[in-house]
Amino acid sequence: MNAEQLMRTLVKAIEGKKGHDIRTLDLQGVSLIADYFIVCHGNSDTQVQSIATEVKKTAEAAGGVVKGIEGMDKARWVLVDLGDVVVHVFHREDREYYNIERLWSDAKVVETG
Template identity: 35%
Template sequence: MENNREKIETILKACDEKKAYSFSVIDISNISTIADYFIICSVNNERQGEAVADEIINKMSKIGVKLIHKEGYQTKRWILLDYGFAVVHIFHKDERYVYDLEKLWSEGTDIDVEDYGIENWN
């Protein structure tokens, strides 16, 4: 976890700076080969979703972490950023509960975002 701690913190702080909310970090390393973590947040509208995604890409690039793949920029209702070690899911508030990734990946381990200095509000 220590190896990825700075990366996760960078992602969460980028989300927080753009006023995303309702953060979840799920360690899926023991149940999937997709990634080690899912990082999930909500936004209020499409423009905010794009701003959050752009901020994450910018901040991660500054610490030398390259984006592998991105999806969802067309509709901006569910933007996915794949960094290999983690997949970031930026959901429009109305879409998040439709897909309910937290329930789908409930066998993973929830990580308290407050350990990263982020206050989690819903």
């Protein structure tokens, strides 16, 4: 499975867990960090953890390798690193505060819906 296919699979998994305001940024040609960032938020710690857990399970079932997960204990900003795809699951208030979409404004937004 290539990075784009994995990204689209993970977006569907996030939708299934009712992740809010899902945005996918295409970082190819913008950064060497990853090909795609997926950014979304949940409205509670429990929902943030649930979304991140589903991302991990879905990625592994699709043959992806989770290189790291940060932030699960506090569930304010959970980062799931899959190499070419990085998923950021925020608590709503923290997403507004950090506004990483603005930081990566050079990236193209991918239509996934």
